[in-house]
Amino acid sequence: MNFTPMIKQYLQIKEQYPDAVLFFRLGDFYEMFFEDAHLASRELEITLTGRDAGGSERVPMCGVPYHAAESYIARLIDKGYRVAICEQVEDPAAAKGIVKREVVRVVTPGTVMESQLLEDKNNNYLASVVPGKDGFGLAVADISTGSFLVTCFSGAGARLGLTEELARLRPAELLVPRSEVEALNSMLKLAEMPLISGYCEAAFARDEAGQALARQFGAAFGEKQRIFASESMVAAAGSLLSYLRETQKRELAHLNKIQFYQTGRYMVLDEATRRNLELTKGIMSRSRKNTLLDVLDHTVTAMGGRLIRSWIEQPLLDRDEIESRLEAVGELVDSVFLRRDLQDGLKNIYDLERLVGRISFGTANARDLIALKKSLVHLPGLKSLLEQAGAALLRKTGHDIDLIADVLALLEEAIEEDPPLSLRDGGIIKVGYNHEVDRLRTAGRDGKIMLAALEERERARTGIKSLKVGFNKVFGYYIEVTKSNLHLVPEDFQRRQTLANAERYITPELKEYEDMVLGAGERLVQLEYHLFQEIREKVSAGIGRIQRTAAAIARGDALVSLAEAAVRGGYTRPVINSEGEINIRDGRHPVLENVLNAGQFVSNDTVMDDRESRLFLITGPNMAGKSTYMRQVALIVLMAQTGSFVPAAYTGTCLVDRIFTRVGAADDLSGGQSTFMVEMNECRAIVAGATNRSLIIMDEVGRGTSTYDGISIARALVEYIHLRIGAKTLFSTHYHELTDLERLPGIVNYNVAVKEVGEDIIFLRKVIPGKADRSYGIHVARLAGLPEEILNRSAEVLKSLEPVQESSRQLAAAMEYAFNPLTQDNLKVAEDSFQGNNSVPGAGGCYSINMADHPVLKELRSLDLQNMTPLEAINKLDQFQKSLANQDPK
Ligand SMILES: Nc1ncnc2c1ncn2[C@@H]1O[C@H](COP(=O)(O)OP(=O)(O)OP(=O)(O)O)[C@@H](O)[C@H]1O
Ligand SMILES: [Mg+2]
Secondary structure, X not given: OXXXXXXXXXXXXXXXXXXXXXXXXXXXXXXXXXXXXXXXHHHHOOOOEEEXXXXXXXXXXXXXXXXXXXXXXXXXXHOOOEEEEEEEOOOOOOOOOOOOEEEEEEEOHHHOOOHHHOOOOOOOOEEEXXXXXXXXXXXXXXXXXXXXXXXXXXXXXXXXXXXXXXXXXXXXXXXXXXXXXHHHHHHOOOOOOOEEEEEOHHHHOHHHXXXXXXXXXXXXXXXXXXXXXXXXXXXXXXXXXXXXXXXHOOOOOOOOOOEEOOHHHEOEEOHHHHHHOOOOOOOOOOOOOOOHHHHHOOOOOHHHHHHHHHHHHOOEOOHHXXXXXXXXXXXXXXXXXXXXXXXXXXXXXXXXXXXXXXXXHOOOOHHHHHXXXXXXXXXXXXXXXXXXXXXXXXXXXXHHXXXXXXXXXXXXXXXXXXXXXXOOOOOOEOOOOOHHHHHHHHHHHHHHHHHHHHHHHHHHHHOOOOOEEEEEOOOEEEEEEEHHHHHHOOOOOEEEEEOOOEEEEEOHHHHHHHHHHHHHHHHHHHHHHHHHHHHHHHHHOXXXXXXXXXXXXXXXXXXXXXXXXXXXXXXXXXXXXXXXXXXXXXXXXXXHHHHOOOOOOOOEEEEEOOOOEEEEEEEOOOOOOHHHHHHHHHHHHHHHHHOOOEOOOEEEEOOOOEEEEEOOOOOEOOOOEOHHHHXXXXXXXXXXXXXXXXXXXXXXXXXXXXXXXXXXXXXXXXXXXXXXXXXXXXXXXXXXXXHXXXXXOEEEEEEEEEEEEOOEEEEEEEEEEOOOOOOOHHHHHHHOOOOHHHHHHHHHHHHHHHHHHHHHHHHHHHHHHHHOOOOHHHHHHHHOOOOOOOOOOOOOOOOOOOHHHXXXXXXHHHOOHHHOXXXXXXXXXXXXXXXXXXXXXX
16 A cells, blocks of 8 residues: 555554554654554543645544553553553654654553552562473563562472462563463463563573673673573573563663562462452452551661562561561560651652652653652661661661762752753753853843833833733734724734734834743753753762662661551560460461450460471451351461561460461352362372471361361361471361361360350350360351241251251261271371371371272162162172272282
């Protein structure tokens, strides 16, 4: 087709960015054409029009004004699109033929800089994942803050490790080699899937990736190269940098430090556990309200907010590190003044990390620099407060704050206090900073004074009282006279414009002053813009120091926040032990105790160790408080390892390597899994990943299937966890049949007490030793207000089931006698039951194979005795005997 040169240019550029919506700058608009126009008009709800393009048909087009583009881009990014921004890169007035245009940046979900799209207290990550010979390399960058992290996952748990880390980081966009898109897409089962971007293979190749790293990190990288454990890490980090370079088309100087980290430094929390414990997001509400983060986050800076979130999501394993946080929090709890003074100072600190991002990105405006300046002013106060503290971590934090006095002085001297948003309107540079700026300003001001004087003089000369000097963009300055006064206009007025009820004139004198005002004004704006860029560059030379300071500020803020939470919640400092004991006195659930009215929450004790009470079997009526209690224990342990004080009168705790939870029935219909399947998947993850240093919470496992299957699975799980894994476990169940597992040393029954008053029950919320005697399901149903008719009918049904219950109890007893070797005699059989595994020392050394599923038993159960002759029965018995003989151990 014979398109116009402009459309040809468009098509040429679009060809290079097939995956992005192309914002094509035309004057004051960004226009989209063809497919992009359809897409944009649909997604942005803007009118689709057409444009003559040289051919017979008009091409579809729609556009957005350039000054409002940010919010439109934000909406497209939010919907998972990429946007390529194409600007006019030469002055249209100077251009011969068509104006030169180039894509200056591609905005993708993982490379957003626009503050409209960023949440203050969340990181926005772009991640790159590379499958290698021995696992996966992972690199993550947040270009809005400049953080750049690299790690790897190898060995048997590599997949799981990667998935869990991605679930924690929640990157907005994931870069993978193009050929791996499919594979990774199906491998990663994340609740919040990032946009997966296939990227050219070459960028992941060793040489190219290495070069990208060397280019970004220079000499520093050379030294660090040795630390790279695997090629896949180089590939991940290098490809990520290439992608950033390609999409951002500029130097990202604030990405100046690679942080290598090992997930092994932190407590592992899988996605299910994070969700179940409602660390940062409610299971139902999906919001941050009533989460642990909500309770602990009293940070006043955005940096602190992001840090405390990552602390909660990555509890520590190193005792010294935990103790040093606890020490700092302790001092801040004790010293009201220090805490208040720090909070007061911190309040004034803007988001330094993102300011630095914009400065080095070249998008910071004068207001950003003023925000930086206002922050810097408060550094000396904060530094000296922290340096004078007693706790080592506070002093170190103070020490890490760089005052950046040179940058502060420059900004004080150069930038106006309240500058305009735009950099093209002047009004940025302070008086006294630059001679020429001052001179032009005076000239402009003089010109304006002259114009005012001229207006006065002309009024006097002509006798037209309403004569006025005005200005518009087309004609510049003019003298306006209303129609009724036209007869008074002198000869030397030259007419320029006629309006409905006025005429506009100019005079030579007027034009002279106009030159003074406008000429000076134009030059002034340009000069100010130029000076501003120079200043921004000078500031950008200091970004390393600003970043270090930002990190220190974040840490200080997070520590103060933990102290604030401790004071508000009446928390105490946990005592870490190496004896494998968890000893909580009067523990509370940190979130629920806030939701309930004061004094309503009933506290509970927990005493667990590696010997006598390692696995709690918790029974009790519905609504009694089982789930709450178990989560409370998990949260207290997690808080302690975060370095936080905890909601209890006293807490002694050992360090756990992982916390696992299997809680309630969370449907994952969108993930294509049934309730029961989700449950079993989570159980598998627990069994595969737990160690004897882990803490496991299992809430009513097996509930999602038929009673007998449920009991069998639950029982086998308890036995396996207890005997083979040896993890500290809280296991709640409504299957009272399980409570006789108490005979295994280390398993203890607990129940949540209730008081029966006639047909009602009163929940006491106290966790006490021993098993619950009954379920009270119907009582709870009554509490819920189920119609009396239904309640009565259920009571009837329950009664009629009693004989059945009795007989099933007898059956269970019989089964146990026959197959359950919880006696010394059968120890040997039990030892062999889980082949290839060693039992946990101190677990009582016995385990029963679960015989319930034995084929003989299955068949026995299904025999239709009514329709069998005695002979058939005898034959069957013979057959059973033979088959059992075959399976007997030699
Ligand atoms: N220690 C406590 N103090 C005060 N109220 C509590 C306490 N524990 C639980 N509750 C209240 O009881 C409600 C039910 O608690 P929870 O969900 O833990 O019961 P449950 O025993 O797990 O019940 P179900 O068997 O139905 O799952 C909570 O929502 C809370 O309002
Ligand atoms: Mg429950």
